[in-house]
Amino acid sequence: PGGVEKLAWQLSDFDIGKPLGKGKFGNVYLAREKKSQFIVALKVLFKAQLQQSNVEHQLRREVEIQAHLRHPNILRLYGYFYDKEKIYLILEYAAKGELYRELQKNGKFSEKQTANYMVQLARALSYCHAKHVIHRDIKPENLLIGLSGELKIADFGWSVHAPNSRRRTLCGTLDYLPPEMVEGKEHDSAVDNWSLGVLAYEFMVGGPPFEAPGHQDTYRRIVRVDLKFPEELCLSDGAQDFIRQLLVKDPQGRLPLSKVEEHPWILKNADEVV
Numbered sequence: 315p316g317g318v319e320k321l322a323w324q325l326s327d328f329d330i331g332k333p334l335g336k337g338k339f340g341n342v343y344l345a346r347e348k349k350s351q352f353i354v355a356l357k358v359l360f361k362a363q364l365q366q367s368n369v370e371h372q373l374r375r376e377v378e379i380q381a382h383l384r385h386p387n388i389l390r391l392y393g394y395f396y397d398k399e400k401i402y403l404i405l406e407y408a409a410k411g412e413l414y415r416e417l418q419k420n421g422k423f424s425e426k427q428t429a430n431y432m433v434q435l436a437r438a439l440s441y442c443h444a445k446h447v448i449h450r451d452i453k454p455e456n457l458l459i460g461l462s463g464e465l466k467i468a469d470f471g472w473s474v475h476a477p478n479s480r481r482r483t484l485c486g487t488l489d490y491l492p493p494e495m496v497e498g499k500e501h502d503s504a505v506d507n508w509s510l511g512v513l514a515y516e517f518m519v520g521g522p523p524f525e526a527p528g529h530q531d532t533y534r535r536i537v538r539v540d541l542k543f544p545e546e547l548c549l550s551d552g553a554q555d556f557i558r559q560l561l562v563k564d565p566q567g568r569l570p571l572s573k574v575e576e577h578p579w580i581l582k583n584a585d586e587v588v
């Protein structure tokens with residue numbers, strides 16, 4: 315009967331389409347829920363692999379966190395179901411795909427495009443911080459683009475409740491991590507403010523600010539906040555000031571997310587506040 319909350323989803327409720335991506339724990343497929351014809355992304359995770367990597371608790375926490383997040387710039391997790399060997403995540407489908415492909419294709423974004431993305435990210439992160447969720451992994455690979463070109467923070471493999479000092483296994487790139495995290499210190503939501511600055515730099519310059527040949531070199535550049543703007547790029551003073559206000563060693567000294575939309579460079583370059 316209509317209106318009765320669906321008890322549990324199952325695979326036969328969906329038509330499976332093309333693969334959207336291959337992840338560490340499983341693959342993602344375009345899918346359509348048969349009754350409603352609603353398009354989703356179905357992420358298939360293998361229980362065995364999750365157990366081997368001992369990340370079931372992380373997935374459980376993430377599903378718990380995601381269930382309460384509803385924001386236009388945060389990719390939705392609509393639900394999940396499982397069978398004997400797999401867990402299926404029913405995710406929002408971002409029709410315009412992965413942001414880093416855009417970045418690779420164009421090399422870099424304009425100051426206007428970047429300012430608009432900064433506003434959207436600041437709103438999504440403010441929303442998360444209000445719910446005491448810090449993302450800690452804001453990088454181009456974790457950003458998707460929705461049908462109307464809006465940004466969606468898409469991967470919550472590392473979101474935790476703030477404050478947190480759990481040492482993050484530095485397997486991924488250090489490029490987006492703030493000094494306090496690379497130094498393994500206690501960190502709070504200000505880590506996301508730092509990442510916003512790294513992203514703004516990467517969007518307008520085409521590569522992350524502290525890129526270096528090796529881990530150690532990147533580490534040193536981050537803890538020294540060794541920030542340089544390529545002369546030939548003629549990045550506007552406003553853009554440089556915006557980035558400098560976020561890439562501050564002292565977490566408390568970083569531009570608060572609530573002040574991002576008031577920054578002169580944002581006011582000048584972002585489209586009217588919707």
Ligand SMILES: COc1ccc(C(=O)Nc2ccccc2)cc1NC(=O)CCSCc1cnc2[nH]ccc2c1
Nearest residue numbers: 334342355369372373389391405406407408411468469
């Ligand atoms: C809210 O989102 C997520 C929530 C949880 C997880 C996850 O896997 N958690 C996990 C897994 C194992 C251990 C611990 C935690 C992943 C995502 N998000 C994505 O994976 C984004 C790309 S898949 C979707 C999607 C959409 N729209 C697209 N358009 C083009 C490609 C594409 C791809």
